[in-house]
Amino acid sequence: MSTLQSARGRAAALAALITAGAVCAGDAVARSFPFGPHTRSVNDLGNQFVPFHAHLWDLLHGRADGGLLLNWQSGYGTSFLPDLGTYLTSPFSMLVGLFPRDGIDLAVYVVTLLKMATAAAAMTWLLLSLRKDTGGRWWMAAVLGASYALCGWSVVEASYNPMWMDGLVAFPLLCLVGEWACTARRPVLGPVVVAVAWIANFYTAYMATIGAALVLLVRLEETAAGDRLRALLRAARAVLLGIALAAPVLIPVFLGSKHAYPGWTKEFAPAGWADVFARTLPATYSFFTPAVFLGSGALLLAAALAFNSAVPRRERWVWTGLAAAVAVSLQWGPTHLVWHVFATPNGSPYRQTFVFAGILVIAGWICLSHGWPGRRALLGGGAVVAVIALGASFSDLVTAWTFPLFAAGIAAVLAGLVLARRGKYAVLAALLLSGALVGQAAATTAYADRQRLGRLDDYPAWGEPQSERAAAVAKADGWPGYRTDPGRDQITGNDPILLGGQGGSYYSSHTPDVYTRTLAALGAGWTSNGRSVQSLDNPVTDAIFSVGARVRTRQGQHPEVTRSATGPLLTVRPPGPQPRYGDSPFRNQEMMLGAQVYSSPVAGACPVGSEVFLWAPDFTGTAGLGGGKPVKLRGGQPKRRAALTPLGTVTAPDTTIGYGRAAPRRASVGCLDRAKLAAAVDRLKSTGAVSVKVTDSGVRAQLPPGTRGTAVLAAPRIAGWSCDGRPADTYLGLVAVPLDGKSTSVDCSFRPPGLKAGAAIGAAGLLALGVLALLPLLRSRLRRRNGRVQGDARM
Numbered sequence: 001m002s003t004l005q006s007a008r009g010r011a012a013a014l015a016a017l018i019t020a021g022a023v024c025a026g027d028a029v030a031r032s033f034p035f036g037p038h039t040r041s042v043n044d045l046g047n048q049f050v051p052f053h054a055h056l057w058d059l060l061h062g063r064a065d066g067g068l069l070l071n072w073q074s075g076y077g078t079s080f081l082p083d084l085g086t087y088l089t090s091p092f093s094m095l096v097g098l099f100p101r102d103g104i105d106l107a108v109y110v111v112t113l114l115k116m117a118t119a120a121a122a123m124t125w126l127l128l129s130l131r132k133d134t135g136g137r138w139w140m141a142a143v144l145g146a147s148y149a150l151c152g153w154s155v156v157e158a159s160y161n162p163m164w165m166d167g168l169v170a171f172p173l174l175c176l177v178g179e180w181a182c183t184a185r186r187p188v189l190g191p192v193v194v195a196v197a198w199i200a201n202f203y204t205a206y207m208a209t210i211g212a213a214l215v216l217l218v219r220l221e222e223t224a225a226g227d228r229l230r231a232l233l234r235a236a237r238a239v240l241l242g243i244a245l246a247a248p249v250l251i252p253v254f255l256g257s258k259h260a261y262p263g264w265t266k267e268f269a270p271a272g273w274a275d276v277f278a279r280t281l282p283a284t285y286s287f288f289t290p291a292v293f294l295g296s297g298a299l300l301l302a303a304a305l306a307f308n309s310a311v312p313r314r315e316r317w318v319w320t321g322l323a324a325a326v327a328v329s330l331q332w333g334p335t336h337l338v339w340h341v342f343a344t345p346n347g348s349p350y351r352q353t354f355v356f357a358g359i360l361v362i363a364g365w366i367c368l369s370h371g372w373p374g375r376r377a378l379l380g381g382g383a384v385v386a387v388i389a390l391g392a393s394f395s396d397l398v399t400a401w402t403f404p405l406f407a408a409g410i411a412a413v414l415a416g417l418v419l420a421r422r423g424k425y426a427v428l429a430a431l432l433l434s435g436a437l438v439g440q441a442a443a444t445t446a447y448a449d450r451q452r453l454g455r456l457d458d459y460p461a462w463g464e465p466q467s468e469r470a471a472a473v474a475k476a477d478g479w480p481g482y483r484t485d486p487g488r489d490q491i492t493g494n495d496p497i498l499l500g501g502q503g504g505s506y507y508s509s510h511t512p513d514v515y516t517r518t519l520a521a522l523g524a525g526w527t528s529n530g531r532s533v534q535s536l537d538n539p540v541t542d543a544i545f546s547v548g549a550r551v552r553t554r555q556g557q558h559p560e561v562t563r564s565a566t567g568p569l570l571t572v573r574p575p576g577p578q579p580r581y582g583d584s585p586f587r588n589q590e591m592m593l594g595a596q597v598y599s600s601p602v603a604g605a606c607p608v609g610s611e612v613f614l615w616a617p618d619f620t621g622t623a624g625l626g627g628g629k630p631v632k633l634r635g636g637q638p639k640r641r642a643a644l645t646p647l648g649t650v651t652a653p654d655t656t657i658g659y660g661r662a663a664p665r666r667a668s669v670g671c672l673d674r675a676k677l678a679a680a681v682d683r684l685k686s687t688g689a690v691s692v693k694v695t696d697s698g699v700r701a702q703l704p705p706g707t708r709g710t711a712v713l714a715a716p717r718i719a720g721w722s723c724d725g726r727p728a729d730t731y732l733g734l735v736a737v738p739l740d741g742k743s744t745s746v747d748c749s750f751r752p753p754g755l756k757a758g759a760a761i762g763a764a765g766l767l768a769l770g771v772l773a774l775l776p777l778l779r780s781r782l783r784r785r786n787g788r789v790q791g792d793a794r795m
Helices: 002-029 041-061 079-088 091-098 101-130 138-149 152-160 162-182 189-200 202-219 225-257 273-278 296-307 313-329 333-339 353-370 375-392 402-421 423-455 464-476 495-501 513-521 540-542 585-593 675-688 755-795
Strands: 483-485 547-552 558-561 570-573 610-616 618-624 631-634 644-648 655-658 668-672 691-695 698-702 708-716 722-723 727-733 734-740 745-750
Touching: 002 101, 002 138, 002 423, 002 570, 041 079, 041 091, 041 101, 041 152, 041 495, 041 722, 079 225, 101 138, 101 162, 101 353, 138 162, 138 296, 138 353, 152 162, 152 353, 162 189, 162 353, 162 375, 162 668, 162 727, 189 202, 189 225, 189 691, 189 755, 202 225, 202 333, 202 353, 202 708, 225 691, 273 375, 296 313, 296 375, 296 423, 313 353, 353 483, 353 698, 353 734, 375 402, 375 585, 375 722, 402 423, 402 558, 464 495, 464 547, 464 558, 483 610, 513 708, 540 547, 540 631, 570 675, 585 610, 585 668, 618 644, 631 644, 708 727, 708 745, 722 734, 734 745
Parallel strands: 483 547
Antiparallel strands: 547 558, 570 708, 610 644, 610 668, 618 631, 618 655, 691 698, 698 745, 708 734, 722 745, 727 734
16 A cells, blocks of 8 residues: 555656646747746736736735725725635635735736646556556556646636636546445545535536536446445536535535626537647647547547557446546537536636546546557557547638647657657657656747737736836725725736725626616726726725725836725715615715716807816726827727716817717716815815714714715715615615715625525534544444444353
8 A cells, every 4th residue: 555655656756847847838939927028917817817816816915905805905895705705715825925015917827827737746656556456557657647637628728717727636536435435435525525626616517517427427337226326426526515615615605606797608619629639639629629638648648549459348338438428518509508507608718628638538547557558559549649630621610730749749759659668768769658648838928928918918927017006005994994005007906806995896706787888877997898997097986995095007007006085985975765776876876975067068168177087988998088198988888888088178268079980879978176065075075974884894984963865975885884773775876875864984894695505504504514524433432332242141
């Protein structure tokens, strides 16, 4: 047993080393961060995941505004537990706290690399558990384990979606849970592994669980019916207990998605088979096809399984059949929906590809574990691979590097497998097989790095601009006396948690529906179909949301902080019927503020001294006031929405707005009177809270005696708010409390929907797990007592 454990340990370490080396080599070739000047923060990596990890860093170091339940920095106050459970509950995420705050990009890169290396080690451990008599082939298990971690899905897609990497780790671990269920071992550790996998990232853990269940069914195929049923029941118990333990996170995440603003809706369209074949080869890229690349070694061995007579016929055909069935399931609509929790995702429709890659790697190991494949197996597998390559030749995804890399890899693998049959050449064989994988994976990584920069939005790694803005925000910060917004000229959609402050911008899969609709009514812009709401650079909404300081940046200049008087975080509106939003953001702002501060332009021009704001949500182009500097607007609903935009102050009569090539089809103009706004703010200050205390999960405010009307908290009325012991009311989308003139305080608290139910289920699961852990001890004591009783009876 110690020899077996030692071999597993060596193989797991080797697999992790191969994986990390290949990824780093590919990034270095592409001169991608941290090995060169090209950023790796594309798409949601820079826009969501790096900022959320920065917020986690702040939480770990006690620097965040808010806690695990409530995030006061984003979206003027939003639920944080769903975001935590979606993006940050991986055990690896905690490692970002060991890095400096301005090294957050490097921290996320290292965490991603560690996940890939761990996935390689876990798959290697699984392979050596499936067949313990390796015959000295433990190093080949390491190569196959690394092939799994370096699959195209991993290096092309998941590398910039780091929470998906938790699914890459979860699949082999959940397969190990199935192995333990087969042998009635580790009844406590199994549910714990399931719980950690589902907490780390429930979405990919769901797919990994399906894949592990399929592997378990194949493993039990030759087992007696009674033993098979008992193993399945043990596996089901482990999964159900594990999910119950994860419920305190899972249920709030599920309900957070339910309350989120609707994203894109798409119909699944299967990829062409030529493109599917092409994605098994190195140096290809596409967002809407399954990235199945594994390296020539794993692909050849998986293809050779059906022809390897050293493997029992039933075993080789059942594994080959499983691989073929999963391949077809990727392309069929009904099974596609099953893989993706019955909803076609907004991005890549092949997010389950890592499971298919894992099954192919297992099939390759089954082929190899019975002995090095002979000529018949290699010829048969080679023929299958040749057919795949021929089919791929009809795809436009094939590049100039694809077939040379593929041919060189196949040649190295075949030479390595032939040499491996002769024991004295094992070292050379290992170098050929691992070298082929590293070369192809590094090239695929480098190619993907370059392609992503050309096809996706990109965001800079932390540098001097971020440091300057963060310093400006920190210097101006006065929370909770007022909010500080890091600015409309944003670096990412989540600047408040990346740079600091308490702004209005927020981008998440859980952006609340009520928040998007409320800010849209007030004139805010968005991207990502309303999931990425942008900060409004508007003095009226600043007054409404208690934004007392705002950072502005101009190209080539240092950040500037603009301060303005504003009411407290909790203000009071007079008694009367609640208003309703209309079509005009100017009128909607006035309703929320409780005062008229805008006028419409007369004869196309605003009065001298007023500030001009343009509302053209669908317009893409430029607009300028008189001869002033033009301002860019980028609309085009539903994907993008241009914000209500300031154009400047009128300094001369008859000053009008000029447009670029074309004027917007639908637009309106508001003329803001600063004096009226100042008077409205003074009223809010005189009638609002005299003191406000903010906690990680709520607000407590003191009011002037005899206050009547409606207390309005400058935070969106998302699900979970309660005030004075009952669900909070809403006032035009904000948290509200009716006042009767008797109470002099308002106490509002926030609890994410589903937390209480999730905690109860989690406690029940923990109790059941404790009973399960104590059962062997109770049985042992019962046997000893029965033994003593029987001994006394004989005496």
